[in-house]
Amino acid sequence: MPSQGRATGSDFDFVRSASALTDAAARAGAAIMAHFQSLTEVELKSDQSPVTRADKDSEAIILAALAAFAPHIPVISEEAGGALAQLGRRFFLVDPLDGTREFIDKRTDFTINIALVEDGRPRFGLVYAPARALLALTPADGVAVKAELRPEPRGADFSALRPTPLKVRAANPQALTAVVSHSHNDAPTEAFLSGLNITERSSAGSAVKFLAVAEGRADVYPRFGPTMEWDTAAGHAVLEAAGGRVATVNGTPLSYGKVESGLRNPGFVAWGPAILAETQGA
Template sequence: MNDPATTGRLDLAKAGRDEAALLLARVALAAGPGVMAEYAHGGPARAKGDGSPVTAADEQAEATIRERLAAWAGPIPIVAEEATAAGVPIAIAERFVLVDPLDGTREFIARNGEFTVNVALIERGRPIAGAVYAPALERLWFAGARAFACAAPLGADLPRREAWRALAVRAAPPALTALASRSHGDSATEAFLAGLPIADRRSAGSSLKFCVIAEGEGDVYPRFGPTMEWDTAAGDAVLRAAGGATLSVEGGPLLYGKIAAGLRNGGFVAWGDPRAAARAVHR
């Protein structure tokens, strides 16, 4: 990957995966200060039409992300959660950007720090680059062809290359560590986990679950409750680049750009070691 200081304006419709990852990382970082200003302010949440919560932080982060993409990237379709909720039609192309400006709004409201800014580049249904920024934790995960993590102080630009740590999933041990949603449990997930050799369970909010597995600190994250593509794309990009896989319950990789489904995901399971997925199928 090139030094981010020299990245400049980049045409995301044509860019290589690594160059795209750097730009997306910088875009995600730029949204952090506004999110944390609202976090400190403690403003109220309100319900959207689907009943999910939204705050001023969601809206401000999305505006910042759009502004930075307009300034730093060439023309490319952008599908963002709050704009879509407000009725903006979904428009995609062979490549498009998915934005969840504040994944884990419930964690934001609960003030536990486990919320993230997520930006991903999709190509032909696959997340080929992405960035996940946890501003309260001052931690960034990003990926193109490879995945990295680094400390990312609030308001700072992307650190230089020597500060990045390359990520790789671990080989699945005989007894697995499962990641589960802190705010969205369901009976199907519990039934799935009951059929696996689980030694430990960790709860985490937002897309952090993908990142924990990408760092080699967990093995499996099942999710059978409803999610949207912007909820998963950036974390999925990081996990895949670290050697993991996110598989739909119907079989095959989780796909993106599902216009007919309104960009809703079906059930999926994220795995660190894809061989563990194959063993689970044959149990």
């Protein structure tokens, strides 16, 4: 396992974060994939959403890695929770298995999401789709990359990967491509899309939708149904570093640390080219 070091000092160390959290993601991804073909345990949480042993095993690996790497930074994770009152200006958001329904259905569009929020914005993001061996993260401020990463119980060394830049594409407003939620599409989403010139569309689960825009395979991802901050922060960080934008329906940047709402997000739209967000008022 590579030497990870600790995140110390007054600023966030992107290089060490990329190393430590890529290693944790590879191990968490291996734990998830160990359950993929022989899923035996599915429970329903109080909100009736499913949780599996894969969620819990992945979370244990990531939380242990964050505790060793950045013990001074609070962590909020979907399954383990966390003390909202103690968040402060800087904290991690973790979704150890985003897209649990897709995982249960044996689809490949589920991800591990790890984000650092600072002063209300996602400053660092890592999204890992282990079934697709796709890693996307922000190894420097304002930089987004992707790399092939196979799930590995012994961990992985980010410096040994061959990352390539992520950049949103220049869109044609007369021929836009949309990506929507596979499990949570709704009437407001369809109404929003009807006001755009959408010529292609696809559906997916999890933070894979953010990556579709960040990779230049889609131009817009609207989401008006309920989401939590750990669902979106990592993908938001990657997309923003790739040149995209995530805004609420009122046009303001989607913010984080919304303790008063229990970390629930309002409706939002993720855009590739920022100019469209301005002209459409999203």
